[in-house]
Amino acid sequence: MAVTNKNSEIKTHKVKDVILGVLLNLVLVIFSITCIFPLVWMIYSSVKEKRAFNADIIGFPKQPTLENYIRILTNSDYHLGESMMNSVRTTALSVLFIVLFGFIVGYILARVRFKGNRILYGMFLMGMLIPIHSLLVPIYVVFNRVGISNKWFTLLLPYISFGLPLAIFLVEGFVKGIPVALEEAAAIDGSSFSRTLWSIILPICKPILVTIGIISTFGNWNEFSFALVLIKNQALQTVPLALTQFKGQFASDYPKQMAAMLITMSPIVILYFAFSKEIIKGMVAGAVKG
Amino acid sequence: MKKKVISILLSTAMIASALGGCGSSPETPAADTAVPAETPAAPAETTAAPADDTASSSDSSSLAYTGELEIMHYSTSEESQGNGGSDGFRTVLADWDAAHPDITLTQNILANAEYKTQIATLAAADDLPDVFLLQGMNTIEWAKQGLVYDLTDTIKASPYYSDYNTAYFTPFTTEDKIYGFPCLTGGTCTVVLYDKQMWKDAGYDAFPTTWADVEAASEYFNGQGITTVAFGNGGKWQANSCFMSTLGNRYTGPEWFSGLIAKSGASFEDAEFVASLAETQRLFTETKIFNPDYNAVTNEDAREYYIAGTAAAFIGGNWDESYIAATLQESDPDKWANIGFAVLPQPADATKAPNSQNIGLGYAVAINSKVADDPDKLAAAIDLAEYITGPAFSSFVAEKYALGGLTKVSDVDLSGFDQITQDFYNWSYIDTETCEIYDSYINSAVWDVFNTDLQDLMNGDKTPEEVAANAQAAYEANY
Numbered sequence: 001m002a003v004t005n006k007n008s009e010i011k012t013h014k015v016k017d018v019i020l021g022v023l024l025n026l027v028l029v030i031f032s033i034t035c036i037f038p039l040v041w042m043i044y045s046s047v048k049e050k051r052a053f054n055a056d057i058i059g060f061p062k063q064p065t066l067e068n069y070i071r072i073l074t075n076s077d078y079h080l081g082e083s084m085m086n087s088v089r090t091t092a093l094s095v096l097f098i099v100l101f102g103f104i105v106g107y108i109l110a111r112v113r114f115k116g117n118r119i120l121y122g123m124f125l126m127g128m129l130i131p132i133h134s135l136l137v138p139i140y141v142v143f144n145r146v147g148i149s150n151k152w153f154t155l156l157l158p159y160i161s162f163g164l165p166l167a168i169f170l171v172e173g174f175v176k177g178i179p180v181a182l183e184e185a186a187a188i189d190g191s192s193f194s195r196t197l198w199s200i201i202l203p204i205c206k207p208i209l210v211t212i213g214i215i216s217t218f219g220n221w222n223e224f225s226f227a228l229v230l231i232k233n234q235a236l237q238t239v240p241l242a243l244t245q246f247k248g249q250f251a252s253d254y255p256k257q258m259a260a261m262l263i264t265m266s267p268i269v270i271l272y273f274a275f276s277k278e279i280i281k282g283m284v285a286g287a288v289k290g
Numbered sequence: 291m292k293k294k295v296i297s298i299l300l301s302t303a304m305i306a307s308a309l310g311g312c313g314s315s316p317e318t319p320a321a322d323t324a325v326p327a328e329t330p331a332a333p334a335e336t337t338a339a340p341a342d343d344t345a346s347s348s349d350s351s352s353l354a355y356t357g358e359l360e361i362m363h364y365s366t367s368e369e370s371q372g373n374g375g376s377d378g379f380r381t382v383l384a385d386w387d388a389a390h391p392d393i394t395l396t397q398n399i400l401a402n403a404e405y406k407t408q409i410a411t412l413a414a415a416d417d418l419p420d421v422f423l424l425q426g427m428n429t430i431e432w433a434k435q436g437l438v439y440d441l442t443d444t445i446k447a448s449p450y451y452s453d454y455n456t457a458y459f460t461p462f463t464t465e466d467k468i469y470g471f472p473c474l475t476g477g478t479c480t481v482v483l484y485d486k487q488m489w490k491d492a493g494y495d496a497f498p499t500t501w502a503d504v505e506a507a508s509e510y511f512n513g514q515g516i517t518t519v520a521f522g523n524g525g526k527w528q529a530n531s532c533f534m535s536t537l538g539n540r541y542t543g544p545e546w547f548s549g550l551i552a553k554s555g556a557s558f559e560d561a562e563f564v565a566s567l568a569e570t571q572r573l574f575t576e577t578k579i580f581n582p583d584y585n586a587v588t589n590e591d592a593r594e595y596y597i598a599g600t601a602a603a604f605i606g607g608n609w610d611e612s613y614i615a616a617t618l619q620e621s622d623p624d625k626w627a628n629i630g631f632a633v634l635p636q637p638a639d640a641t642k643a644p645n646s647q648n649i650g651l652g653y654a655v656a657i658n659s660k661v662a663d664d665p666d667k668l669a670a671a672i673d674l675a676e677y678i679t680g681p682a683f684s685s686f687v688a689e690k691y692a693l694g695g696l697t698k699v700s701d702v703d704l705s706g707f708d709q710i711t712q713d714f715y716n717w718s719y720i721d722t723e724t725c726e727i728y729d730s731y732i733n734s735a736v737w738d739v740f741n742t743d744l745q746d747l748m749n750g751d752k753t754p755e756e757v758a759a760n761a762q763a764a765y766e767a768n769y
Contacts, residue, residue, distance in 0.1 A: 077367035
C-alpha cells in the first residue's frame with residue numbers, strides 16, 4: 001500500500017514536472033516567436049506586391065514575387081550598393097578606432113595614477129550623457145567651417161567620439177578586475193610597458209573588446225542623425241539614409257523597403273555568422289550581458 | 291558546414307546588390323519618364339512636353355554662368371512613381387540640366403521627411419543650397435533672417451507671369467515680398483471619394499451636401515455592416531490637412547486664417563473656429579459615420595476599406611485618389627466606374643463656403659540670398675527656378691497626369707484621359723471653390739501641438755476649448 005502511494009506520488013510529481021516543463025517551454029517558444037516574427041514577417045512581406053501588402057499587412061503572400069528585389073537591384077537611382085560600401089567602410093574604421101583608442105585610454109585610466117585621472121575619466125563619461133541631437137547643428141557648423149563635412153571620412157569623427165566614452169568605461173572597469181600582480185610579474189621578467197599592454201593585457205581584454213566591437217558595430221551601422229546632417233552627397237550616403245528613399249511624402253512602399261532592408265542587412269548577418277562564436281563569448285564574458 | 295553555405299549565399303547576395311548599385315550616377319539622375327503604376331491612366335500617345343515649347347530662357351547661350359549650381363529637393367526616384375508632380379519635376383530638371391552643359395547641376399535628393407530635417411539644419415547653420423524647396427510655413431522666419439532671396443521683381447518680370455496662378459504665391463509672400471516660385475502640383479487635400487452605386491442603393495443620387503444627411507445615411511450603411519465614410523488619422527497630420535483645413539473654413543471663412551497668418555488679431559480661440567472643433571468632435575465621437583479605428587489607422591489603411599467595399603466613401607487627398615483609381619481600374623473596373631467626387635458636407639451651423647476644398651502648393655523653388663553675390667550665378671538660379679515651375683512643367687503634368695501647377699495651361703486636352711481622371715480634374719480645378727491648407731503656413735511647432743490635440747479631441751479626451759487654447763498658446767510662443 002505504501003509502495004503504491006509512493007509510486008502515485010512519484011507519478012504525480014512527474015506529471016507536474018512535465019506540465020511545468022511544457023508551460024515554461026511554451027512561454028519561451030512564444031517569446032522566441034515574438035523575437036523572430038518581425039524578421040519572418042519582413043521576409044515574406046518583401047515578396048508581396050505593394051497593393052497586396054496594403055490590403056492585408058500580416059497575411060502571407062498569395063502570389064509571391066521577386067519584383068521588389070529586381071526593381072531595387074536594377075534601378076541605379078537607389079544606389080544601395082554604394083551606400084552599403086559606405087556603411088561597411090565607415091563602420092569598420094570607426095569600430096577599429098573605438099576599440100583601439102578605448103583599450104589604450106581605458107587601460108591608462110585604470111592603471112596609471114596621475115593628477116586629473118578621475119577628472120579626465122569623468123569628462124569621458126560625460127560624453128555618454130550628452131544627447132547627440134542637441135549637437136547636430138553646432139557640429140555641422142564646425143565641420144562646415146573647417147571644410148570636413150561631406151567627405152568620405154566625415155562620419156568617422158563623430159562616430160569615434162561618441163563611441164569612445166562607453167568603450168573607455170567598459171575597458172576601465174574590466175582592467176580594474178585584472179590582478180596587478182600579472183603586470184608586476186611581467187615587469188620582473190623584463191617586459192616593457194608596451195609589450196605588457198599588447199601581449200598580456202590585450203588578450204585578457206578580448207571579451208570586453210568584442211563586446212565593445214559588437215555594440216559599436218550595430219550603433220554605427222544604424223546611425224542616422226549625423227549621416228543625415230553631415231552628408232549631402234548622395235554618393236556618400238550610408239544605408240539608413242539610403243533606405244529612407246522608399247518612403248514617400250504621402251505613401252510608402254513597405255514591401256520594397258523590406259526587400260531593401262534584407263539586402264542591406266546581409267553584411268551584418270555575414271559578420272554574425274563569421275564571428276558567432278566570438279560574439280557569444282563576448283556577450284557572456286563582457287560587462288554588458290545579453 | 292551549414293554556416294559556411296549560408297555565409298556564401300549571403301555574400302553572393304551582397305555582391306549582387308553592390309554590383310546592382312554600382313552603375314549609378316547619383317549626382318545627375320536621369321529623368322524617369324515611365325508611367326508610374328499608381329497614377330491615373332495617361333493616354334498612350336501622350337509624351338512629355340518638349341523643352342522648346344516654352345520660353346527660351348532655358349537656352350544655355352543666354353546664361354553667362356559656368357560652374358556648379360546646387361539644388362536640393364525631395365523628388366526621389368521612388369517619390370516620382372505614383373506622384374505626377376515629382377515625375378514632372380525630375381523631368382524638367384533633367385531637361386534644364388541637359389540644356390546647360392556648361393553648368394554642373396548638383397542635386398541633393400532626400401525623401402521628404404529627411405529633406406525637411408536637413409534643410410532646417412542647413413538654414414540654422416546659414417548654409418542653404420543655391421536653390422532649394424521652401425516650405426510655406428518657413429517663409430516668414432527665413433525671410434526675416436535674410437536666408438532667402440527676394441524674388442518679387444523677378445517673378446513680376448517673368449515672361450510667364452500672366453499665366454501664373456497668383457493665389458499660389460500666398461504662402462511664400464510676406465510683407466508684400468515673394469520668396470519663391472511655387473512648385474510641383476496643386477492637388478486637393480480634401481476630397482470625398484464615394485461609390486455612386488452604394489449611395490444610390492442607400493437612396494442618394496449623389497453624396498449628401500450636409501452632415502445631417504450623411505448621419506442619416508449612416509444608419510442604413512451600419513445596418514449593412516458597411517462603414518459610411520473611411521478616414522485614417524494615424525499619422526496625426528491627416529485630420530489637419532484633410533479635414534480641419536476645409537471644415538474650419540466653412541465656419542471662419544478665409545479672412546480668419548489670413549488674419550492668423552498676418553498676426554492681425556485672429557485667434558485659435560475665436561468662437562467660429564472653436565465651433566468647427568466642436569463639430570469635428572461631434573462627428574467623430576457622437577455619430578457612427580466613420581470607421582471606429584480612425585485614429586489608429588493611416589490614410590493608406592483607410593483607403594483600403596473603400597477599395598475592399600467595406601466603406602461607402604473615403605476622405606483623403608489627391609494622392610489617395612490616384613491610388614484608389616489606379617487600383618480599382620485594375621482590380622474592379624465596375625467599382626472604378628462608380629467613383630464619384632464630392633466636397634466635405636456642410637455642417638448645420640456653418641455659414642461659409644459650402645463648395646470649398648483646400649488646395650495649394652506647399653513648396654516653392656527658392657534661392658539662397660548669398661547667390662546674389664554672383665550676378666551670373668543668380669541669373670542661372672533664377673532661370674532654373676523659372677523653368678522648372680513654368681509652362682514646361684505644367685504642360686507635362688497636365689498632359690500626362692491631368693494635374694495643375696503654378697502656370698495655367700490653356701486648353702488642356704482631357705479627351706485622352708479616362709472618365710474618372712477627367713471628372714477629378716474638373717472637380718479639382720473647375721467645379722469647386724478653393725481654400726488654404728492650414729499647415730502650408732505658420733510653423734510646425736504650432737501644428738505639432740494642434741495635431742496631437744486634434745487626435746485627442748477626436749477621441750473625446752480634450753474639449754474644443756482646450757484644443758483651441760493650447761493651439762493659441764503654441765501660436766503665441768512660436769510664431
